[in-house]
Amino acid sequence: MRSLVSDPGGGSLAPCGEWTIASDIGEIDRVVLAVTTLCEAAGFPPKVCRLNVPVALTEAIANAIERGNGGDAARSVHVSARIDDAGLCVEVTDEGTGFDIHSARALSEADGWVEREDGRGVFLMYALMDSVESSCNAGHTIRLVLRRS
């Protein structure tokens, strides 16, 4: 269960969740279900919860596992979801080096795209979401952990 707290910092707290999964296709569904449930609880329209969110997120995680991490189970995928007044923002991070998302989107403009078995994932993310952004990470993180006891 989540705890109910008000935000003393001026509006930054929001329903959210984070998951780190191994690069295993079987792990996708539970994360997708969790994010979809967050969206339902936050009052997103039913069609969005049934179609847009689960499909776009499945695409992003599947690509992270298969493309970004090359299916290497030792590499992990991190998903963070956050809902605020503006909407849902989900980030899917893999351990890869990124790719040219604009070319991937433009696959749909090539002859024969409709008959292809693959090449619809990025296209669908754009079609189902309001914004899709791809970036390579850099920087430094310090992680502080405090145990409860």
Add this chain to the structure above:
Amino acid sequence: MRSLVSDPGGGSLAPCGEWTIASDIGEIDRVVLAVTTLCEAAGFPPKVCRLNVPVALTEAIANAIERGNGGDAARSVHVSARIDDAGLCVEVTDEGTGFDIHSARALSEADGWVEREDGRGVFLMYALMDSVESSCNAGHTIRLVLRRS
């Protein structure tokens, strides 16, 4: 206000928050207050909420701003906090290239450390937290946004 939802995905949801701030010392307090309030709500001991968490987090964010980002206000610092059954985990990410945290911690072993004006931040993080880790980021992130309307 946070929403109250149960976790359909099997235990990964937890009270959490994320903040992205400019490299401005004046931004530190509100994030520290928000995280401290999360810890209070989650039942951490009073001394930990009054001392360990705010001081260690202030150090981490101040270093991210002044050292990692060199005080460049155009660069941002990202803070994410998450509390689960095991405890609190906070990550502070700057846009820098990292540093040798073990040497920074060992400053306290040098002669004259007590009389120095600086060089106590990393030491205090280790003294006040159960675990401190520094890592350089790599990888690729895809961000999906869905507006509410």
Add this chain to the structure above:
Amino acid sequence: MSFAIERDDDLLTVAVDGQLVVGNRQELKQLVLDEVEQGAKRVLIDFSNGGYIDSSGLGALVSLNKRIREQGGELRLAGLNEDLRTLFELTRLDTLFHLYGTRSDALVGF
């Protein structure tokens, strides 16, 4: 997420229960291709209990369609709800597949 199959002479009917996605599309492909190898020519996939389909699921249908045609057979899809129709329209797969309303609609002239 499961598939229920019925076989009647050269007609194979598969009812999809739940999502058709990257995690189970291989299972569907294998199951249908096995039946095709054993003589199924008319393949009807019924989505009336189906959930969402992702790009891998759509890809599996495209691939099955091709393989079944190569064997001289035909694939028909039925029972797609409005969500799924949206997905087929977005990806223009409604130009590749004829989408039938109900299972019995799909059987007319099959």
Add this chain to the structure above:
Amino acid sequence: MSFAIERDDDLLTVAVDGQLVVGNRQELKQLVLDEVEQGAKRVLIDFSNGGYIDSSGLGALVSLNKRIREQGGELRLAGLNEDLRTLFELTRLDTLFHLYGTRSDALVGF
């Protein structure tokens, strides 16, 4: 987060209200050094209404201590609660500063 100052001849008393941290330690330093320049020799900083102190705040106290001594004065700290004492012990600053219980304790023999 604020500082209240009282000046009585060469005695400066500063009451810290709230945290002493990277965001306000410069203000405290400036305020005290201005008074020292104007003749304050005995400086008493009272933390009885203080919150936490970070490494920058501790550094500001170390630096003030040095500057005040250089001017022939003395810095005393009073009213540190148990949290703050922990901090001074962890950083061994309890060897550099004498920590007084109350403000009046600090005034004895000052």
